[in-house]
Amino acid sequence: MKVTSILPFLIAVSASCLHGTSLMPRAADGTVDVNSFNYTNTGGPMVWYGLDSANSACSKGKHQSPIDIVTEDIDYASANSVHFHVPSADNAKFENLGSGLEVVLTNGTLVTKTGSYKLAQFHFHTPSEHRINEEHYPMEAHFVFETACMYTNKDNSKFITDLSPAGSIAVVAFLFELSQFGYSTPLFDSVFAHIDDIATPGTYTMTDALDFTGITQHLNSHGIYQYTGSLTTPPCTEEVAWYISTEPLPLNVQSYNAVKHVLKFNARYTQNALGQDNLIEIAASEVN
Numbered sequence: 001m002k003v004t005s006i007l008p009f010l011i012a013v014s015a016s017c018l019h020g021t022s023l024m025p026r027a028a029d030g031t032v033d034v035n036s037f038n039y040t041n042t043g044g045p046m047v048w049y050g051l052d053s054a055n056s057a058c059s060k061g062k063h064q065s066p067i068d069i070v071t072e073d074i075d076y077a078s079a080n081s082v083h084f085h086v087p088s089a090d091n092a093k094f095e096n097l098g099s100g101l102e103v104v105l106t107n108g109t110l111v112t113k114t115g116s117y118k119l120a121q122f123h124f125h126t127p128s129e130h131r132i133n134e135e136h137y138p139m140e141a142h143f144v145f146e147t148a149c150m151y152t153n154k155d156n157s158k159f160i161t162d163l164s165p166a167g168s169i170a171v172v173a174f175l176f177e178l179s180q181f182g183y184s185t186p187l188f189d190s191v192f193a194h195i196d197d198i199a200t201p202g203t204y205t206m207t208d209a210l211d212f213t214g215i216t217q218h219l220n221s222h223g224i225y226q227y228t229g230s231l232t233t234p235p236c237t238e239e240v241a242w243y244i245s246t247e248p249l250p251l252n253v254q255s256y257n258a259v260k261h262v263l264k265f266n267a268r269y270t271q272n273a274l275g276q277d278n279l280i281e282i283a284a285s286e287v288n
Contacts, residue, residue, distance in 0.1 A: 028198055028200070028203035028204060029197075029203075029204055029205050029206060030203070030204055031202050031203055031204070032095045032096075032097065032202055032203070032204050033097075033202070034097060034098035034099075034201050034202045035097045035098050035099040035100075035233075036052075037051055037099055037233065037234050038098060038099050039099070039265055039266050039267070039268075040265075045058070045268045046280065048234045048236065049280070051234065052234065052235070054234075054235045055235045055236060056235075057230060057235060057236040057237060057238055058234060058235065058236035058280075059280040059281065060278055060280075060281060061230055061236055061238050061278055062272075062274075062275055062276060062277060062278060063228060063229055063230060063238050063239075063274050063275065064229060064230045064236060064271035064278065065129070065130075065229035065230045065231070065232050065240065065242065065271060066128075066129035066130040066131070066229075066232050066267075066268060066270055066271060067130065067227070067270060067271055067273070067274060068130075068131045068132075068133070068134055068270050069130055069131065069132050069133070069227075069244070070133060071133055071225075071246075074225045074226075074227060075225070075226050075227060076224060076246075077112075077223075077224040077225075077226045077243060081112060081113050082110070082111075082112050082172075082219070082224055082226075082243050083109075083110065083111040083112070084108075084172055084216055084220075085108060085109050085110075085111075085216065086107070086108030086109075086119060086143075086212040086216070087107055087108070088209070088210060088211045088213070089107065089209070089210045090209055091206045091207050091208065091210070092104060092206070092207050092210060093204055093206060093207075094191065094194070094195075094198060094205050094206065095198070095203075096198040096199070096200065096201050096202065096204065096262065097201070097202075098202065099266060100123050100125065100233075100263065100266045101123060101124050101195070101198070101259070101262065102121050102122070102123040103121060103122050103123070103191060103207065103210075104121050105119060105121065105122065105210070106118065106119055106120060106121075107119065108143070108145070109145075110143075110145040110170055110172060110243075112170065112241065112243070114168075114170075114241060115147055115168065116147065117145030117146060117147050117168070117169075117170045118145060118146055118147075119143060119144070120144045120145065120146050121144055122141060122142060122143040123141070123142055123144070124139060124140070124141050124142075124259065125139065125140045125141075125142070125263075125266050125267045126138065126139045126140075126259060126263045126264070126265065126267065127140075127265075127267050128140035128176070128267065129232050129267045129268055130175065130244060131270055132175070137175040137176055137248060138176055138177065138178055138251065138256055138260075139175075139176040139251060139256065139259065140173060140174065140175050140176065140267075141173065141174045141176070141188075141249075142171050142172075142173050142232075143171065143173070144169065144170075144171050145169065145170045145171070145172070146168070146169055146170075147168040147169075147170075168239065168240075169231065169237065169239075169240045169241070170240065170241040170243065171240060171242050171243070172219070172243045172245075173242065173243070173244040173245070174215065174219075174244075174245050174248070174249050175245070175248040175249070176248055176249050176250070176256075177248035177249070177251065178250075178251055178252070178253055178256060179250040179252050179253075182252045182253070182254075183250050183252060184250060184251050184252040185214055185215060185218075185249045185250060185251070186211065186214055187210060187211060187212060187214055187215055188249075188251065188255065189255065190207055190208040190209060190210050190211070191207050191208075191210070192255050192258060192259060193207070193208045194206070194207070194208070195258050195259060195262055196258070196262075198262065199261075199262050215249065218245065218247065218249060219245050221247075222245055222246050223245075223246035223247075224243050224244065224245060224246065225243070225244040225245075225246060226241070226242060226243050227242050227274065228240065228241055228274075229242050229271075229274065232268045233268070
């Protein structure tokens with residue numbers, strides 16, 4: 001396999017964050033394919049299984065996400081066991097896929113007790129998909145990582161290869177709470193600065209400069225819920241390792257309204273308790 005990048009272990013990053021809003025709307029930079037699934041009517045979560053036979057876990061899986069996190073019952077990641085590292089970037093591709101808004105960025109890594117992962121993208125859901133003790137939040141961000149094979153050279157330096165199609169998946173998630181003081185996490189100001197440019201599904205633009213130092217410090221400074229569930233979008237693949245910050249990030253009302261205006265509603269309904277029958281199967285049996 002071809003070497004794609006050096007595996008960076010947790011290192012300190014210092015970079016200035018440039019953020020703000022554009023004075024005049026720009027045109028979208030180009031087009032992207034729109035996903036076949038959505039959250040409304042016959043494209044929504046209740047019928048994802050019928051869109052593609054590969055989506056069978058959406059209606060049959062017993063370890064589906066999102067869940068209601070009961071803080072007294074959920075597992076917590078042990079101290080210093082989750083190493084999240086995403087270097088700063090001059091910009092990144094920001095896409096409207098119809099089903100959601102996604103930032104394509106692949107130079108981050110996640111190292112946990114179960115292995116090493118490489119960042120594939122991060123995206124957003126409004127409202128939050130996970131609930132904490134039945135409480136939902138205005139928005140949720142998912143940083144999606146996939147496993148990469150790690151090898152050691154003769155000089156003991158380490159590198160990772162191309163991702164395996166059958167690789168494992170891990171997601172680092174952050175919930176958002178509206179700020180009482182009008183403050184937002186600077187990283188997401190930079191992401192959302194040009195959101196109006198991609199109001200139309202199937203378009204993309206470029207973000208402002210991205211600095212992940214703040215959210216890395218936030219993750220390291222608070223507890224982390226962990227559990228094994230699934231993707232919250234088709235094909236609803238299971239055995240996904242979830243790591244969710246226990247402390248929400250702040251989001252100002254202006255940013256939230258701008259995101260909600262474009263993203264609208266894209267949260268999968270809360271799934272049954274882990275290990276219990278899929279709610280769609282239960283509903284189907286009741287109807288029959």
